[in-house]
Structure formats: C-alpha cells, structure tokens
Amino acid sequence: MVCIVSASAKRAQSPLTTSGTQPGPLPARLLARLRAICGERFVLTHPHDLRTYQSDGLLHYHVVPPVAVLPSCAREVRDVVRACHELQVPWVARGAGSGLSGGALPIANGVLLVLSRMRRVLEVDLPNQRVVVEPGVTNVAVTHAVAPAYFYPPDPSSQIVCSIGGNVAENSGGAHCFKYGFTTNYVTGLEVVLPDGAVVQLGAKQLDQPGYDLLGTFVGSEGTLGVATRITLRVIPAPEAVQTLVAFFADTRSAGLAVSAIVSAGLIPAAIEMMDALAIHASEQMAHAGWPSDAGAALLVELDGPKAACDASFGDLEELCRASGSTGVRVAGSPAERAVFWKMRKAAFPAAGRISPNYFVQDGVIPRTRLPDVLGRIEELAVEYRLRVANVFHAGDGNLHPLVCFDANVPGESQRAEELSGLILEACLEAGGSITGEHGVGVDKRAYMGKMFTPQDLAAFEMLRCAFDPDGLANPGKVMPTPRLCGEVPGPYRVHPLEAAGLAERF
Ligand SMILES: Cc1cc2nc3c(=O)[nH]c(=O)nc-3n(C[C@H](O)[C@H](O)[C@H](O)COP(=O)(O)OP(=O)(O)OC[C@H]3O[C@@H](n4cnc5c(N)ncnc54)[C@H](O)[C@@H]3O)c2cc1C
Numbered sequence: 001m002v003c004i005v006s007a008s009a010k011r012a013q014s015p016l017t018t019s020g021t022q023p024g025p026l027p028a029r030l031l032a033r034l035r036a037i038c039g040e041r042f043v044l045t046h047p048h049d050l051r052t053y054q055s056d057g058l059l060h061y062h063v064v065p066p067v068a069v070l071p072s073c074a075r076e077v078r079d080v081v082r083a084c085h086e087l088q089v090p091w092v093a094r095g096a097g098s099g100l101s102g103g104a105l106p107i108a109n110g111v112l113l114v115l116s117r118m119r120r121v122l123e124v125d126l127p128n129q130r131v132v133v134e135p136g137v138t139n140v141a142v143t144h145a146v147a148p149a150y151f152y153p154p155d156p157s158s159q160i161v162c163s164i165g166g167n168v169a170e171n172s173g174g175a176h177c178f179k180y181g182f183t184t185n186y187v188t189g190l191e192v193v194l195p196d197g198a199v200v201q202l203g204a205k206q207l208d209q210p211g212y213d214l215l216g217t218f219v220g221s222e223g224t225l226g227v228a229t230r231i232t233l234r235v236i237p238a239p240e241a242v243q244t245l246v247a248f249f250a251d252t253r254s255a256g257l258a259v260s261a262i263v264s265a266g267l268i269p270a271a272i273e274m275m276d277a278l279a280i281h282a283s284e285q286m287a288h289a290g291w292p293s294d295a296g297a298a299l300l301v302e303l304d305g306p307k308a309a310c311d312a313s314f315g316d317l318e319e320l321c322r323a324s325g326s327t328g329v330r331v332a333g334s335p336a337e338r339a340v341f342w343k344m345r346k347a348a349f350p351a352a353g354r355i356s357p358n359y360f361v362q363d364g365v366i367p368r369t370r371l372p373d374v375l376g377r378i379e380e381l382a383v384e385y386r387l388r389v390a391n392v393f394h395a396g397d398g399n400l401h402p403l404v405c406f407d408a409n410v411p412g413e414s415q416r417a418e419e420l421s422g423l424i425l426e427a428c429l430e431a432g433g434s435i436t437g438e439h440g441v442g443v444d445k446r447a448y449m450g451k452m453f454t455p456q457d458l459a460a461f462e463m464l465r466c467a468f469d470p471d472g473l474a475n476p477g478k479v480m481p482t483p484r485l486c487g488e489v490p491g492p493y494r495v496h497p498l499e500a501a502g503l504a505e506r507f
Contacts, residue, residue: 026066026089026111033083034069034111042070042117053112056099057158058444065092065106070114074134074191074199074229077113081227082197084111090473093223095135095163099170100361101442103222103478110476113227115165121145122230130188130205132232135165139172142233150235153180156438157346165228171220173438175271175345176302178396180236182438184219189232192218192225195469205232217464222440223475225468239304242270243314244332246341247321248295252276252391255297256371258324259395262301263368265320267313272396273300273345276375279392279403280344282351287343292328299326299395300345348392349403356388356405358414360421364428365437368398377427378402385420387413399437400428426451441479449481 034043044050045067054062071077084091090110097104106112118134124145125131131142131152139159142152155174156162162172168190173182189203203215218225249255255274262269275283275298280291291298301317303310318329332338352359366374375391378400382389390403402424406417425435425448435441435448449458462480466472 026109027087030083030087030089030111031067034067034080037076037079037083038069038071042072044068044070053094053097053106053114056094056097056102056104056442058100058102058105058442061102061105061443063106063108065110065112066108068106068112068114070117072117074118074193077115077118077227077229078193078197078199080111080113081193081195084473085196085471088471088473090476092475093165093169093227095166095169096138096158096161098158098162099166099442100363100439101170101222101436101444103170103440103442103475104166105443105478107476115163115227118165118229125205126150126235128205129235130232131235132189132230133164135163135168135228135231137164138162139164139167142235146235147238149238151238152186152233152235153177154183154186157349164231164233168219168228168231169221169223170438170440173394173397173399175273175342175394178272178394179268179270179304184216186234187215187219187231188234190215190218190228191230192228194226195471195474199229200226203232220440222442222479224465224479226474239270239306239310241307241310242302242304242338243310244300244302244338244341245314245318245321245329246291246332246344247299247301247318247326247329248292249297249299249324249326251296252375253372254325255299256375256395258299258321258326259371260369261320261324262317263396265316267303267317267320269301269317269396270304271300271302272394274298274391274393274395275300275345275348276391278355278388278390278405279348279352282355282390283344283347283392285354286347286351287340289340289344291330291344295327298344300341345392348390349401352390352403352405355390357407357409358417359390359406360404360417361439362400362402362404362421362424363436363439364400364402364425364433366398366400366428366431366433368396370431370433371395371398374400374427374431374433378424381420381423381427385416387417387420389420389424394437397437398433400424422448443478446479446481449479 050064053068054064091113092106093113094104095115115136118136120134123132139162153176155176156172167183171183192200203209277296280298321329332341388405393401404417404421406413408414435445435452
C-alpha cells in the first residue's frame with residue numbers, strides 16, 4: 001500500500017493534493033450541457049468566481065476547479081451527474097464548504113457540484129417527527145423549521161453555515177451528541193443520485209428498512225458514493241428544561257477526572273465540553289464571558305429533560321464538580337447567560353485566529369477514560385515542538401480538537417506544526433481511538449488510514465466504493481490512501497509511480 005505522507009514538502013508537490021493547480025480543460029460539450037441544464041448564470045468558469053470554491057475550511061489545500069455548477073433542484077443534479085458520467089468526467093459535491101478535512105476540495109480536471117442553492121425545507125411532518133429537506137439547507141434551519149416544540153439534536157459548532165448534505169456526508173457531530181447521538185441517528189431516508197446518474201431511495205420516513213443498511217453506508221461516506229438530493233430527518237421534542245453550568249479547574253487532568261465522575265454517577269448530560277487555559281484565553285477575546293483568567297480548564301455541562309429530573313440532578317452535578325476539585329462553579333442564570341457560555345465554546349475555533357497567525361484544527365477520538373493521559377501527551381509534545389496547543393473538545397465523547405498554533409512566516413514552524421498534529425493522531429490511535437471523530441478523512445487524513453486499518457480492511461472499503469462508483473468519478477482522491485482501480489487486488493510489490501517520483505512513501 002502506498003500512502004501519501006502528509007509532510008507538507010511532499011503535499012506541496014503531490015498531484016493528488018496539488019495546491020494552486022491550474023484548472024484543466026473540460027470537454028466543451030460538457031460545458032454546453034451544464035449550461036443547458038442549470039442555465040448560463042449558474043455555470044461558473046471565470047477564475048474570479050472559481051476562487052471562492054478553491055478550498056473548504058481547511059485552507060492550506062487549494063485547487064481552482066475548471067467549472068463550478070450550481071443546480072437548483074434534484075433533477076438538475078441528476079442531469080449534471082449523468083452528463084459527467086457519459087463523458088467520464090469526475091466531480092466533487094460541495095455543501096457550504098465548512099469541512100475541515102479537505103473533503104470538498106475541488107479536482108483540477110473535474111466539475112465542482114455546489115449544492116448551496118438547494119435550500120428548501122420540503123416538508124415538516126411533526127406528527128411523524130420528520131422533516132424533509134434539500135441538501136443545501138443549513139443545520140440550524142432544521143431546528144428553526146420545527147421550533148419551539150421540536151429540535152434537531154446534532155449541532156456542529158458550524159451549524160449556522162454548514163449544510164445538511166455536508167452533515168450527512170461527514171456524519172457530523174456536535175456538543176449535544178453525547179446524549180443524543182450523531183447525524184446517522186437522525187437520517188431516516190435519502191434520495192441519492194448515484195455516480196452513473198441513477199436516482200435511488202435509501203431508507204424512508206419509517207425506521208429500519210429490511211436488507212443491507214445502505215442508508216448507514218451512505219452517511220459518513222464523504223461524497224464518494226453519490227450526491228444526497230433529498231434528506232429525511234428525525235426531529236425530537238424539545239426538552240422541558242435546560243440547565244447549564246461551567247466548572248473551573250486547575251488543569252485539564254482534574255477536569256477530565258470530573259468527566260469520569262459525572263458519567264460514572266449515572267448522569268447523562270446533554271453536553272460535556274472542555275476547554276483548556278489557552279482555549280479559554282482565546283475565546284474570552286471574542287465572547288467576553290468574564291471567566292477567570294487563571295483557570296486551567298473549564299467544563300461546560302448541560303442537563304436537559306423534564307424540569308423535575310433536571311432540578312433533581314443539577315445539585316448532584318454541582319457537587320460532583322466540586323468533589324473532583326473544581327475551583328469554582330457558575331450556573332447560567334438566564335438564557336442570555338447560557339448563550340454566552342455557549343459562545344465561549346462555539347467561538348473557540350475562530351478565536352484561535354486571535355492568538356495565533358495560523359493553526360491546524362485536529363480531530364481525533366479516544367476512549368473517555370484515557371483523556372488525562374492523552375492530554376498529558378499533547379502537552380509534552382507541545383513543549384518538545386516549541387508550539388502552543390489549545391484544547392477544546394467534546395469531553396463526553398472523548399472527541400479531541402487540539403488547535404495547533406503556529407506562524408507560517410517563521411521558517412520551519414508549519415512543518416513542526418504538521419508533524420506535531422500527526423503525532424497527536426498517533427497518540428489517539430495508541431490510546432485505542434480513531435483518526436477522526438467528526439471532521440472526516442477527506443484529503444487530509446487519508447495518509448493515516450493505513451495506520452488505522454489493515455490492507456484487507458482498505459480493500460473491503462474499496463470494493464464497497466466500487467459497488468456504488470465503478471468508474472471512480474465521485475470525489476476521487478479522497479478518504480482512501482491511494483486511488484485504486486476497481487478490480488485491482490493487492491499483489492506483488494511494484495514501485496508506484498508516485499514513489500518513483502519521490503512524492504510518496506511506503507510504510
Ligand atoms: C468553525 C467550525 C466549527 C466546526 N464544528 C464542527 C462540529 O462541532 N462538529 C462537526 O462534525 N463538524 C464541525 N465542523 C466541520 C464542518 O462544519 C462539518 O463537517 C460539516 O458537516 C460540513 O458541512 P458542509 O456543508 O460545509 O460540507 P462541505 O465542506 O461542503 O463538504 C463536506 C463533505 O461532504 C460532501 N458533500 C457535501 N454535500 C453533499 C451531498 N449533498 N451529498 C454527498 N456529499 C456531499 C463533500 O463532497 C465533502 O466530502 C466545523 C467547521 C468549522 C469551520
């Protein structure tokens with residue numbers, strides 16, 4: 001198995017991860033077809049327009065696509081995909097482009113299929129607790145469509161911009177997934193345009209269809225199996241009461257022990273989020289919550305449910321925090337104060353830009369009980385690499401988001417930051433965790449797939465992918481370590497052309 005090593009020196013040259021690649025020419029008849037399908041105005045070919053789409057949220061990868069097409073409905077998506085299939089042109093689906101793993105990174109010789117015009121809420125069926133939406137609808141708009149009696153629980157911090165189509169493709173999580181589960185627990189049906197242009201229904205409004213779980217397969221497939229054009233979601237009744245507190249600790253180790261104490265006591269908070277001192281310092285500059293400047297860690301915990309149950313458990317929660325060594329507890333006394341607490345947490349990623357010219361957002365998962373060890377290891381690595389790392393994460397799920405701060409203008413610092421990020425992932429794997437909790441593999445982490453999975457596992461993934469997309473047209477170059485052809489099976493060692501060119505290494 002050949003893996004593209006994520007060292008930036010190689011990344012900069014790799015044809016698979018090319019940055020700033022000039023768009024390749026597409027067949028003129030394809031462009032004519034696209035214009036006939038979507039209208040001249042929604043087929044963008046001017047470099048100024050295309051630069052908007054050159055990256056997703058992971059800005060250090062950029063590829064200007066030769067064309068971006070913005071269909072208005074499922075039929076247009078189908079026709080675009082069919083046209084690409086007929087001419088064997090690859091394509092990449094893009095929602096809001098907020099992904100952090102380069103999943104929606106365009107390809108230099110393909111079509112970028114932008115779904116942001118498809119923003120209609122098609123049906124609100126509260127008696128059956130379902131909402132049917134187009135893929136470009138934002139995450140927060142789903143809750144807005146059913147509030148105040150209902151809500152849609154998976155809540156990525158990017159929820160005001162990210163699209164439901166992107167959430168489905170990434171199986172996105174959020175602060176409230178500890179109690180409520182991830183996107184996959186809320187998608188009951190999908191209409192999908194397959195890479196050959198066929199339109200299929202996976203799942204339905206009702207749960208648990210017979211046969212193979214193709215719906216579950218599609219959720220989290222990062223745009224490599226087709227385009228979701230119509231999404232049926234489960235919504236649930238809004239809780240009667242919500243109570244939120246923030247507990248401060250001297251360090252992340254004691255905050256981590258508090259997490260274990262809360263869970264072991266049988267409490268099921270809606271959310272348990274942790275921020276370390278540097279993350280608090282950064283967020284404070286945006287949210288101005290007035291949290292103590294000497295806090296080594298903050299634990300944001302929210303209980304929800306029937307009021308009587310919330311009231312009964314809230315005292316226990318406060319007590320558990322104090323017994324675990326909390327240096328102070330603040331309870332949100334009003335919805336406005338709760339909003340400020342959450343602003344502190346949700347502003348953490350952008351706030352890192354206030355304390356550092358550049359930063360990588362890392363995303364890994366570990367068993368919750370290993371939090372103190374792995375946070376300790378991250379601290380050691382930060383010292384060794386002479387870089388600052390801010391930690392903000394879904395502590396209940398053991399889903400870490402170290403923000404590795406660096407200054408790209410200081411020679412060697414980007415490389416050190418990248419190496420440090422990689423070692424954090426390795427620490428997650430050593431602790432029995434995973435290379436991604438919710439941001440996906442995309443282009444960024446495919447080099448690590450071989451560290452987490454055996455060649456046999458990867459071959460099985462390839463076969464599944466080929467069952468949906470035998471021609472390899474859907475989001476090629478993403479997720480899997482090397483693009484392989486359908487039917488290719490592991491065989492005797494042969495030097496891969498990328499290896500020969502010095503762009504990849506075998507490990
Ligand atoms: C500040 C910030 C905070 C974030 N917080 C969180 C968080 O708490 N939890 C979390 O999980 N993520 C988080 N993210 C990451 C990101 O917002 C999510 O991954 C989100 O689901 C991406 O949605 P999008 O519409 O932007 O998708 P894009 O970035 O456009 O695309 C993501 C992937 O989905 C595919 N795709 C998009 N639409 C479709 C479709 N209709 N059919 C098939 N494939 C499709 C693309 O090809 C790509 O592979 C955060 C990002 C930022 C910038």
